[in-house]
Amino acid sequence: MSIIVQKFGGTSVDSASAIKRAASRVIEEKNLGHDVVVVVSAMGDTTDTLTRLAYEVTSNPQKREMDMLLSTGEQVTIALLAMALQEKGVDSISFTGGQAGIQTDSIHGNAKFKSIDPDPILRELADGKVVVVAGFQGVTEAGAISTLGRGGSDTTAAALAARLGAERCDIYTDVDGVYTSDPRYIKKAAKISSLTYDDMLNLAARGAGVLHPRSVKHAKEHGVPMTVRSSLTNERGTYINRTSKRSDRYPVIGIVFQDERASITLNGEDRDRGHDRQSVIRSILAARHIECDFYKNQQVTTLLIPHCDLKESLELISKKEGPIAFERLTTDCDLAKVAVIGSNIRTRPVIQGKTAQMLTRAQIDFQFIDDAPGSVTVVVKQPDMHRAAEILHTGFGLDVPEMRKIAAIH
Amino acid sequence: MSIIVQKFGGTSVDSASAIKRAASRVIEEKNLGHDVVVVVSAMGDTTDTLTRLAYEVTSNPQKREMDMLLSTGEQVTIALLAMALQEKGVDSISFTGGQAGIQTDSIHGNAKFKSIDPDPILRELADGKVVVVAGFQGVTEAGAISTLGRGGSDTTAAALAARLGAERCDIYTDVDGVYTSDPRYIKKAAKISSLTYDDMLNLAARGAGVLHPRSVKHAKEHGVPMTVRSSLTNERGTYINRTSKRSDRYPVIGIVFQDERASITLNGEDRDRGHDRQSVIRSILAARHIECDFYKNQQVTTLLIPHCDLKESLELISKKEGPIAFERLTTDCDLAKVAVIGSNIRTRPVIQGKTAQMLTRAQIDFQFIDDAPGSVTVVVKQPDMHRAAEILHTGFGLDVPEMRKIAAIH
Structure with missing residues (x-):
């Protein structure tokens, strides 16, 4: 049975x-x-x-x-x-x-x-x-x-x-399924009827709280289809499997955002050691289960972490040993991340270009994060977060009416 | 160690x-x-x-x-x-x-x-x-x-x-130890400094809530001394062991009482079956973990149980099968038990006689329960319970000043 x-x-x-x-x-x-x-x-x-x-x-x-x-x-x-x-x-x-x-x-x-x-x-x-x-x-x-x-x-x-x-x-x-963005803030966010494991992993990795990446990995490895649905209603929810019905014409699946981010910028003596420094810091923080991203801020490598981990991260980094030695350290506590997600983002420069264009047109300051495949992520000022997400959600054709059209095609 | x-x-x-x-x-x-x-x-x-x-x-x-x-x-x-x-x-x-x-x-x-x-x-x-x-x-x-x-x-x-x-x-x-009676109600109750396992078992069996009989049995079987003491004060508490310092001149160790008792009286067709009936009822109730006592009430055997078990007990007994068949059933919900405890009660008739004398003199109605060795127990009307306990506590020499004297002897 x-x-x-x-x-x-x-x-x-x-x-x-x-x-x-x-x-x-x-x-x-x-x-x-x-x-x-x-x-x-x-x-x-x-x-x-x-x-x-x-x-x-x-x-x-x-x-x-x-x-x-x-x-x-x-x-x-x-x-x-x-x-x-x-x-x-x-x-x-x-x-x-x-x-x-x-x-x-x-x-x-x-x-x-x-x-x-x-x-x-x-x-x-x-x-x-x-x-x-x-x-x-x-x-x-x-x-x-x-x-x-x-x-x-x-x-x-x-x-x-x-x-x-x-x-x-x-x-x-x-919630009654996985959405193209957080429907509490993005009014035109649409429920996604079907998703690939990889899309779900990318959404989860960038902060969509509905499922933990570990659980999706288990399901993917063994090819077990998952659904995400509400315990309160009888709606269908979101179906997650190896393939989805979504067309490659729509490489972007969702816009995810996370607030309460803080940055730490190390003005080091030796810029050539930047890469070394990054991997050392990453492993120091990973040992304490602190997630971090890196991005270039005015040509200097900057570290982005959850606000609540700032104090501990500073303590760890301030030990100033070996390759992470620095001259001067600055922090910014008023930041957020917004990510454009899609496992089909094969044409990264195109997505990056479009993202940059939309945000610039809306006069929102941003920096691109060193990203993994499947997402294009920017750091923005916290007060700009919801507006940036909304603009990208609309710009990449995710607003409700468009989604309905896509659903109608299949 | x-x-x-x-x-x-x-x-x-x-x-x-x-x-x-x-x-x-x-x-x-x-x-x-x-x-x-x-x-x-x-x-x-x-x-x-x-x-x-x-x-x-x-x-x-x-x-x-x-x-x-x-x-x-x-x-x-x-x-x-x-x-x-x-x-x-x-x-x-x-x-x-x-x-x-x-x-x-x-x-x-x-x-x-x-x-x-x-x-x-x-x-x-x-x-x-x-x-x-x-x-x-x-x-x-x-x-x-x-x-x-x-x-x-x-x-x-x-x-x-x-x-x-x-x-x-x-x-x-x-509480800071085992008392001669419940000090919340019997003002002259005294803390007992040392007790035998058997005294403690008798107190516990008749309702002294401070220790469960099962635990005392374990300690007794393996000869592990126990103490009962307060987690709030540094007082010595009560020491429980094979022997105690108490003299045989003081056979009564405490007065225990339990309220909210109910009686069930079965007026049967065949009085000769009384004993049979008792053991059948006892085993039926024991299977449901209902404790019961028996006593003669106007020559008819009566069953005493906790008030909260009355409904279930009536259901069980009302099945009227075999030896527990009865003609008429009466209940009384306003009863209590008072027990005179002491493992040295070797002269049961003397203790019974004294108990009867004291309660009669105080015009308290009572019936003796079919008792185990180590206690002499009476059923009284609930409103008489505390007064009966107080009278017996004083009468058997357990009030605080007397206890102090005993302590002084040893």
């Missing part, structure tokens, strides 16, 4: 009534004749509440103990969802990450899967049960509880779907 | 500051040169909150899922206490029941220990760590999380102390 993995995020299980609604979703899928595995997050803001409690006890919680603490959030949800299913007459069983056979490395707080034993879940499915699995967690070889870090529950769902050979992995969330 | 097991109950860990205070207690003991194992309950009213959540989702939560849910309460506390110890520079590690090697049978919600593997804890102690263990829980052979039912954390502490060959098991709670 075919297996469907469903994942319900925090807002989809943030109360008893939300959990009952999630149970109904599970039963709909079960009634279609599928075996169903459900992955859930902690209820609403449970994780934040527990984190706050930890910081009331210590300023520097040990990561193993933090995992012990936070993993209870998902454990509460699995028990309640299993009960809600039983209440509706559907046989079900809840599993912690460890019980579900999920083994991770021992990097507490940011663990990665080492192996998934499918047998515990398959046994219960064979017994006719819905299996409810705690997302975001596993056990280390030593038997300690580990958590996967941000976006962990999506990753659990995608990894289980891959390991179980699931027919589909459905991510239920508080 | 000698091992001390400490247990902190819900009120002793109901906030970040309470957890820090508990950590200080642990460190005091550690600084005396002991290896310390700490068992904790869920914070404050967490268990009630989780239970309420379950009943919002279903009217009849499955016990396996209830255990999955409730066990998170203790898991939160162990993580926070381990963090609080680490914050104070003490190396520590938290263990769920399963990680601590505690295996139980599979009676979810009321599990019993099957085995405790001491190695996981001993390994960490050998490594210089304080081990913080979740009370009230274990794992079944199938790997499911189980809970021990009421008083479970005390039982975990006593069982671990026994298995680890601990020097002592200290129960930290919100």
Whole structure:
């Protein structure tokens, strides 16, 4: 029988009534004749509440103990969802990450899967049960509880779907799909009906919060189609697979933006060491899980990081050792990123040219970031962010009416 | 090195500051040169909150899922206490029941220990760590999380102390020891400095809530001394061991009472079957974990149960099958129990006689319950309960000044 993995995020299980609604979703899928595995997050803001409690006890919680603490959030949800299913007459069983056979490395707080034993879940499915699995967690070889870090529950769902050979992995969330841009700010943003893994990866990598890149990578590697849909409505959502129906005539799939960025500019003694310096800084920050971008600002290499990581980054960089030695350091805290996304951006100079043209015409200051394939990203002043995104969204033909036309073609 | 097991109950860990205070207690003991194992309950009213959540989702939560849910309460506390110890520079590690090697049978919600593997804890102690263990829980052979039912954390502490060959098991709670009666109602109740296991078992069996009988049984079987003391003060508390310093001249150790009792009287067709009927009813109710006592009320056998179990008990008994068939059933909901406790009650008729004399003189209606050795118990009308207890407390020489005298002798 075919297996469907469903994942319900925090807002989809943030109360008893939300959990009952999630149970109904599970039963709909079960009634279609599928075996169903459900992955859930902690209820609403449970994780934040527990984190706050930890910081009331210590300023520097040990990561193993933090995992012990936070993993209870998902454990509460699995028990309640299993009960809600039983209440509706559907046989079900809840599993912690460890019980579900999920083994991770021992990097507490940011663990990665080492192996998934499918047998515990398959046994219960064979017994006719819905299996409810705690997302975001596993056990280390030593038997300690580990958590996967941000976006962990999506990753659990995608990894289980891959390991179980699931027919589909459905991510239920508080939005009804993936949009061409954030519809809270860009009024003409349109829901995308189908996307390739690569497009989704590019959107996620540049900050589209709806899915974590790790989860998309798992699905892509094993060719498991994903959907992103609302737990509140019956709308179709967004379908993610190897290929999509989108035409190559429309290389741009979306506009993503991230505010609260800060820059650090190092005026060094030796400009030739610029590249060396970049890779050293990148690895120093990566060790602390700080994401960074680089761009040229008046011929000097500048580093772009999330605002909240500024203090720590400055401390790390100020050690001034070896190739990252510098004479003078300046920062700017009022920045944002806007990215033009599309895995079909084969003609990068064309997209860059168009982007530059549109922003210049609108009198918005910008700098191009050293980008990965699949996106063209600019740094702008924070107050210009939404306007820049809107202009690019319109300019690259993503506004709602155009999207409807595209949908009509296929 | 000698091992001390400490247990902190819900009120002793109901906030970040309470957890820090508990950590200080642990460190005091550690600084005396002991290896310390700490068992904790869920914070404050967490268990009630989780239970309420379950009943919002279903009217009849499955016990396996209830255990999955409730066990998170203790898991939160162990993580926070381990963090609080680490914050104070003490190396520590938290263990769920399963990680601590505690295996139980599979009676979810009321599990019993099957085995405790001491190695996981001993390994960490050998490594210089304080081990913080979740009370009230274990794992079944199938790997499911189980809970021990009421008083479970005390039982975990006593069982671990026994298995680890601990020097002592200290129960930290919100009272500063075991009293001759409940000091909230009996103003002249006195703290008992030392008690035998049997005295403590009798007190606990008749409703002294400070310790659960199961935990005392574990300590008694393995000869582990226990103390009951406050987590808030430095007072000595009550010491429980094979022998106590109390003299046989004072056979009565305490007066225990329980309100909200209800009676069920069955007017049967065949009085000769009374005994049969009693044992059948007892086993029917025991299967649902309903405690019951029997007494003669105007020559008819009457059943005494907690008020909250009345509805269920009536349903069970009303099936009227076999030896428990009856003609007419009457109930009384306004009753209470008062028990005179002492393992040295060798001269039961004397104690019964004195009890009867005192209550009669005070014009309090009463009936003797069919009692176990170690207690003489009466049923009284609920409004008479505190007065009856007070009279017996004074009459059997337990009021504070007398107790001080006894303490002075030794």
